[in-house]
Amino acid sequence: MEYEQQTGDYQANDAEALVGEIFSGGLTVGDAIERLRTRLLDLSARNRLLNYRHPKGRCVRIADEPSINLVFDRVYVDSKGVPFRYVPEPLPATYEGRRPEARLYAQRLGISTSFEFEPNPAGSNGRRLHGIQTLLYPADLERQLRKIAGEAKTAIEETGTNMLFLVFGFLEFYDSEDSDRPMLAPLISLPVTLVRGEIDRETRTYQYTVQYNGEDLAENHTLREKLRRDFILSIPEFGEEDEPEAYFARIEEAVKNKRGWKVRRQITLGMLSFGKLALWTDLDTKKNAGLAGHELIKSVFSGGSSGSGDGALHAEDYRIDERPEASQPLIYDADSSQHSAIIDVLSGKNLVVNGPPGTGKSQTITNIIAAALSKGKKVLFVSEKLAALEVVRHRLNQAGLGHFCLELHSHKTQKKKFLEDLQARIEERFPAPAQFQSKLGILKRQKAELARYAELMGSKVGNALGMTVNEVFWAAERRRQELGDLAAQVNAIGFPDALQWTHDNIECRRSRLAGLAEIHDAIGEYGPGHPWWGFQPNPLAPSDDEAIARTALQALDHARSAEDAADEAVAYFGFKGQPDAAAAAKVRVLLASAPEAPEGVSPKLLSSMFDDSDPTGQRSSRLLSDLAHGVTTSRSLFESASRVLADGARLAPEDMDEARTIAEKRYLSTQLLSADISLSIDAVRRLEKAVESLEASARVANPAYRPLGTAVLDAFITATESPFISGLSSFQIGAVSERAASVSAAIESLSGALSRIDAIVTRRSLPFDSTPEAIAKLADPDGLPGLARGVPVDGAVLVEARRYAAFVLSDKPLSEMVRLKSLLELQVASWTEAVGRCRTTAERVGLGFDSSKAAVTEIVALSNSTLSDSYSPSCDLRLSCARMPYVVIV
Secondary structure, three states, X not given: OHHHHOOOHHHOOOHHHHHHHHOOOOOOHHHHHHHHHHXXXXXXXXXXXXXXXXXXXXXXXXXXXXXXXXXXXXXXXXXXXXXXXXXXXXXXXXXXXXXXXXXXXXHHOOOOOOOOOOOOOOOOOOOOOOOEEOOOOHHHHHHHHHHHHHHHHHHHHHHOOOOEEEEEEEEEEEOOOOOOOEEEEEEEEEEEEEEEEEEOOOOOOEEEXXXXXXXXXXXXXXXXXXXXXXXXXXXXXXXXXXXXXXXXXXXXHHOOOOOOOEEEEEEEEEEOOOHXXXXXXXXXXXXXXXXXXXXXXXXXXXXXXXXXXXXXXXXXXXXXXXXXHHOOOOOOOOOHHHHHHHHHHHOOOOOOOOOOOOOOHHHHHHHHHHHHHHOOOOOOOOOOOHHHHHHHHHHHHHOOOHHHOOOOOHHHHOHHHHHHHHHHHHHOOOOOOOOHHHHHHHHHHHHHHHHHHHHHHOXXXXXXXXXXHHHHHHHHHHHHHHHHHHHHHHHOOOOOOHHHOOHHHHHHHHHHHHHHHHHHHHHOOOOOOXXXXXXXXXXXXXXXXXXXXXXXXXXXXXXXXXXXXXXHHHHHHOOOOOOOHHHHHHHHHHHHHOOOOOOOOOOHHHHHOOOOOOOOOHHHHHHHHHHHHHHHHHHHHHHHHHHHOOOOOOOOHHHHHHHHHHHHHOOOOHHHHHOOHHHHHHHHHHHHHHHHHHHHHHHHHOOOOOXXXXXXXXXXXXXXXXXXXXXXXXXXXHHHHHHHHHHHHHHHHHHHHHHHHHHHHHHHOOOOOOOHHHHHHHHOOOOOOOOOOOOOOOHHHHHHHHHHHOOOOOOOOHHHHHHHHHHHHHHHHHHHHHHHHHHHHHHHHOOOOOOOHHHHHHHHHHHHHOOOOOOOHHHHHHHHHHHOOOOOOO
């Protein structure tokens, strides 16, 4: 970021040259401090405290000539937030092309665009301030203020100091008498913060206000020192009761003799860095006379011991359990190195703790602060980065020691926050921890156990290398991880005398093993395929080379002979290349086991069995096998025929043709004709017996005579081949006929029953598809809907069912019977009502009524005799009784 680069760049060139001079001891401590103090001030034109250039996009300038005193009083004295005002956005219809610049459009609206204000010594005098005017459109203003607020927040988080200031007034001066480039130095810098408010309803952008953050006004010591050194000029200081205009007037009076110097009455919001100026002020040896005489400061510049008395530059870790001062009230874990640092600090030594991130430096600082608090000491913890302060503070809060910390950085230095922290500490109460001594005893016991374990792990036993148990374990684990999957195989190798091995023994074995590995890598994998496999020479003498050479030459001759023979075999057999040793040996064995060629057989026939389409001769081999099988079969048939047929009997060619025709027309199978003649004769005999049996069965069955044609014979043969007919072959034709008649009768009976069932189910609208499952469902009492379940169907039930079947409505479907039942119930209800009326009437006239036919007849007669033209209850009674049928319900 830019504010990080405004100081320090100029120092890089000469810093190394000054180190030896300042810290060599050649200068007095006061002079050395003054030399370093001077370097804290950047008096070049690169410093924004001397040459503020209003960086674009990083500052906001105020226009419209407000009263500087009024703005200062509202923000600083009254501590009120002052909003920023924007230039209203012009309507698109009011311009063509690009939108006009905000500064030009502000002039049209009557807004003063000058950043320079006229002197106005009047104070606020009760006047109101609605805001401070900028020359930015709403969106541009929001974007720029949001960026500045983000940079200010980042600066606080990284450095712990506020860098956002509202500057009132600048001193315009020249670096030298002949310079023509003016420089602007801030005069009054008010530390502020930006507060984001609600969204503006018109512009839909966030509104920002500038507010005083409570810190002290920042004095421009850099400008004061620049003027003192280069111009021997002193400018007045800004008093607590001063107002900006009065202060500007005093400065103008002080610089009135400088040509071109003037006070610019401007207000700017921007980023400034005053961090090193505080150090510059604190290192003033004139104001702090005891600073140069402090022992620690003197040891820094002139050198000295570390405070331990032995002059060591690097501390050694203590044996913590053996030192009485090691018993410290630590609130976080600490290893031996951290614990040693804590002991040295509490002993009053000066030291530097160095280590990479994550090694526990913040944790060690937290323990040091806690231990110092337990001894009633005060600790000042200073860090360049705010994050380091926050980490330590967070750790102390977790340990319950947060109320003992007073934060004096960033916004925590505000008076209100400072007083709140003091009040919280005063009101806080700290109860004693429960069971403290008991827990302390547990801690001591566990500490002793851990110390015993550490002693065992640090002991040196079981080896001649002087390694501790811990070192042995970790060395073995490290080697196991390096070996990976080979670790189990290596662990299986035993070394009985390993306990007596020294470093020299291990190195010797490692060297020999490394040499063996190099040889293995050079010759490749050693196995049966390697040329030197099986070669185990004895120690060679100087004269053995001649014998080895002779043997090698003989082997070379044999190899050449084998090469020539292989070439001949390749040419003879037509191979594409020489076979390897294993393939050649296999060919040799096959050739040796091949039989000798019969006499009279040409060897050329062998090559004709192989061609491009059948390189392995599989097809030729099958043809030869089939031919040999045919020849063998023919010989067997001839031998069988010679045993059965008469010698010298030969059929003429025409007789052979006739016999072949008869065989084809009589359906003689190929198996019969190709079988042994004796077997064929046996088959013919069995066929003759079957024909005789068929004729006998036919005579018993007495079938209708008709000639047996080819179609009939084919149908008969097809029928006899079915599994059902084959199953009847063991029965006589008569028995089969009788059983067939019984089956036919049963079928007729079943057909009649099915016809009756079809009629019933059709009349009753029942589902039925003539399958056995449907018949079984009808026979099941619980199988039909609407029937009472669980009622056994016996003889009595069937008799009752037949009586019901004789009912006049038995031929009606169930739906019709349900409808009639409903109508009947309605009629019965009407009749019951009529009978009740008759009984009531009879009682009124003194007649008896027993609901019989005679009683109803009497009531009807009485109603007819008394009927008149006028309506009366008796008339209604007569009509009701007349309409009532005489029904007997059983």
